[in-house]
Amino acid sequence: MITISANAAKRISELVGEDGNVAKMMRVAISSGGCSGFQYGFSLDDQRREDDLVFERSGIQVVVDEVSLNLLDGAELDYVEDLIGSYFSLKNPQATSSCGCGSSFAI
Structure with missing residues (x-):
């Protein structure tokens, strides 16, 4: 199971609601790569x-x-949303380590 924060739900709603956007949902996926072995991927999908x-x-x-x-x-x-920008983030209890930027992790 994945929990969705109120901030994430609000931002996804804004993105899906933009004019001309045919996407209806956000896709979260994991692929191999990054400096720690696995990396997170976020995309809008229809x-x-x-x-x-x-x-x-x-x-x-x-x-x-x-x-x-x-x-x-x-x-x-x-x-x-912080001083370095705004971004989607995953707090993953299964990750044993992650890179400094937080986009890749190891299990």
Whole structure:
């Protein structure tokens, strides 16, 4: 299961609601790469795949494929705004270490 913070739900709603945007949901996926072995990927999508699991909050949907969910179970998706910028962030309890920028992790 993935938890979606109020900030993340609000920002996804804004992105999906932009004029001309056909995307209906946010996709969170994990791929190999980055300096720690795995990296997070965030994208807007307009279609669900057969192996997707759907998580909802405040009317928005976040989809995650089964393979990625195995590495994300218990994570919280958040949207952070600070001095260096704004970005989606995952607080992943399964990650044993992460790189300095937080975009890649190890298990």
